[in-house]
Amino acid sequence: MSNATTTKLPKLFIPGPVDISPETYQAMCQPMIGHRGGDFEALYASIQPGLKQIFGTERPVYLSTSSAWGVMEGSIRNLVQKKVLNLCCGAFSDKWYGVSQSCGKEADKIQVEWGEAISPEAVRAKLSEGGFDTVTLVHNETSTGVMNDLEGIAAVVKEFPDVLLVVDTVSSLSAVPIEMDKLGIDVVLAGVQKAFALPPGLAVFAISDAALARAETTEGRGYYFDFVEFEKNAVKNNTPSTPAVSLLYGLKHQVDSFISEGLENRYARHAKLNGMIHEWLEKHGFEHFAPEGNRSKTLTTIANNKDIDVSGFIKALRAKHNFLINGGYGKIKGTTFRISNMGNETVETMQELIEALDDVLPEFM
Numbered sequence: 001m002s003n004a005t006t007t008k009l010p011k012l013f014i015p016g017p018v019d020i021s022p023e024t025y026q027a028m029c030q031p032m033i034g035h036r037g038g039d040f041e042a043l044y045a046s047i048q049p050g051l052k053q054i055f056g057t058e059r060p061v062y063l064s065t066s067s068a069w070g071v072m073e074g075s076i077r078n079l080v081q082k083k084v085l086n087l088c089c090g091a092f093s094d095k096w097y098g099v100s101q102s103c104g105k106e107a108d109k110i111q112v113e114w115g116e117a118i119s120p121e122a123v124r125a126k127l128s129e130g131g132f133d134t135v136t137l138v139h140n141e142t143s144t145g146v147m148n149d150l151e152g153i154a155a156v157v158k159e160f161p162d163v164l165l166v167v168d169t170v171s172s173l174s175a176v177p178i179e180m181d182k183l184g185i186d187v188v189l190a191g192v193q194k195a196f197a198l199p200p201g202l203a204v205f206a207i208s209d210a211a212l213a214r215a216e217t218t219e220g221r222g223y224y225f226d227f228v229e230f231e232k233n234a235v236k237n238n239t240p241s242t243p244a245v246s247l248l249y250g251l252k253h254q255v256d257s258f259i260s261e262g263l264e265n266r267y268a269r270h271a272k273l274n275g276m277i278h279e280w281l282e283k284h285g286f287e288h289f290a291p292e293g294n295r296s297k298t299l300t301t302i303a304n305n306k307d308i309d310v311s312g313f314i315k316a317l318r319a320k321h322n323f324l325i326n327g328g329y330g331k332i333k334g335t336t337f338r339i340s341n342m343g344n345e346t347v348e349t350m351q352e353l354i355e356a357l358d359d360v361l362p363e364f365m
Contacts, residue, residue, distance in 0.1 A: 010324040013353055015142040015171060015299050016194040018343040024198065027253035028246045035245060041237040043248055048237075050255035053263065055188055056179035057206050060234040063251075064203040064225070065244045068170045068191035071205045073099050074225025075136070075166040075187050078215040080105045082133040085126060087118045089148065090141035091330040092168070100136075108132075114144050114332060115301075117294035120152035127160050133214075134164050140172035142194075143329040145290040145301025145338065147172065154183040164211055170194055173204075174258055175270040175298045175342050186211040192247070195270075195298055196254055197343030202247040207231075270297050273341035273350045280354050284361060289336050298342035301328075303335070308364040310337050316363070321356035 012019045033039040044063070051061035064071055076084060076099060083106040086097040091114075100107035110122050118137065127135070135157050140147045150167065157165040164186040169178055173190040180188045189205035192198040207215075207227055215227040223229065229240040258266055277300045281288070289301040304310055310327050314337065318324050328336035341350060 008322060010318050010322045012324050013340050013345075014324055014326040015338055015340050016191075016342075017200055018194060018197050018340055019345070020197055020199060021344050024250050024253055028199075028250040030246075030249050032245060035243055036238070040243075040245070043245075043252065044237040044239075047248065047252045047255055050259045051204060052206075054174050054178070054255070054258065055206050056177070056183075057181045057188070059181075059206050059208065060231075061204055061206045062230040062234055063239055063243060063248065064205065064230075065201065065239070065242065065247075066203050066225075067200065068168065068189055068203045069099075070225055071187075071189040071203045072096060072136075072166075072168060073103065074222070074227070075189070076100050076103045076105055076134075077225065078218055078221045078227045079164050079166065079187070079211060080134045081214070081218055082106070083108060083131050084134040084136060085109065085123075085132045087123065087135065087137045087148070087153070088112070089116060089118055089144065089146055090114050090138065091143035092170075093136075093138035093141055096136050096138070096168075115146065115289050115291070117146050117291060118148045118153060120149055120156045123153055124156045124159065127157070127163060132160070132163055134166060136166045136168070138168040138170075139178075140169065140176075140296050140298060142171045142296075142299060142338075143301070143332070145288070145296045145299060146294050147176075147290070147296045148294065150178075150185075151183060154185055158184045164208075164214060171296070171298050171342065174263075174266065176267055177263075180206060180208075184208075192251060192254075195342040196251070198247060198250045198254060201244050202251065204251075267297075269346075270342060273345055273347065274298065274300065276347070276350050276354065277339050277341060280357060284365075289332070299338055299340045301332075301336050301338050304328075304337065306365060308361075310334055313337070313360065313364045316360045317356060320360055323353055323356050 086109040088094045166187040171194040175195040186208040193200040287303040289303045326338040
């Protein structure tokens with residue numbers, strides 16, 4: 001037999017991409033349609049009501065054929081006219097500061113140690129220095145497992161009327177409540193390969209009226225991620241450039257399933273599954289890397305205080321049970337490991353993982 005028939009790919013419990021259901025793949029296998037005609041416009045329009053509920057907004061939700069980083073960079077290019085404040089608490093939020101600089105923008109940052117959360121009070125103190133017009137926040141930092149206080153930080157930014165808030169919800173959107181309009185957030189963005197449980201290659205985002213007005217007066221904002229172009233096309237139920245049509249079929253399937261499940265039920269399911277992993281790590285004497293009160297609901301970053309061979313543990317779990325979890329990211333590789341519970345997972349699938357973890361762990365303790 002060839003390797004293709006004997007080697008089975010592992011089920012993913014990594015921070016993303018996550019496991020994708022057969023039903024979602026099936027939804028993506030529909031016949032191709034032209035993206036400048038009525039069939040596509042009907043598909044685009046059919047996804048909007050559910051997406052607006054998930055985002056907590058009355059504004060249109062734009063669909064970008066890109067990773068979330070495209071929209072993260074696009075937010076800098078569209079909105080920063082004076083100086084941007086990047087809130088840095090892990091690999092991805094730290095990188096946003098570098099992206100701001102690479103776009104030629106004046107940037108400053110609040111930097112906390114990895115494993116700590118951003119304090120709303122620190123944001124207030126920094127913005128009080130003046131000169132800023134944009135703030136970037138990673139809501140759920142997947143490198144550290146820290147979920148920042150979105151409501152608290154959004155309230156602080158609203159105290160400064162000319163400052164716009166851009167929030168990466170890549171690994172939290174659809175798994176926890178996001179109330180864009182209520183909190184006064186100016187950009188909410190996400191990729192679909194995490195809690196949305198779709199293949200990578202599509203970003204979803206919404207912007208406020210204030211963000212659109214700012215973009216209209218910003219020079220050098222580029223074309224591919226020009227917010228004004230997205231708005232012009234959104235009113236016609238379309239996209240500025242060629243969309244990933246198959247991913248949009250998948251997105252419609254997933255959004256419909258979220259609404260059918262009920263968003264509150266979905267949030268509760270993610271919290272319950274997340275709690276199962278918390279119970280597992282505490283049972284075995286591991287510690288959380290993220291502080292209590294600021295822990296992600298979609299993944300758990302586990303401190304390797306037991307000094308196990310993380311790489312060996314992950315390889316053994318895959319070899320014996322064909323489940324894949326993730327080692328630490330960046331500078332905390334080896335000193336942490338990460339387990340995802342986002343997307344389509346259930347109590348039954350998480351219990352299967354936990355039993356596999358229990359089976360493999362003793363040889364590494």
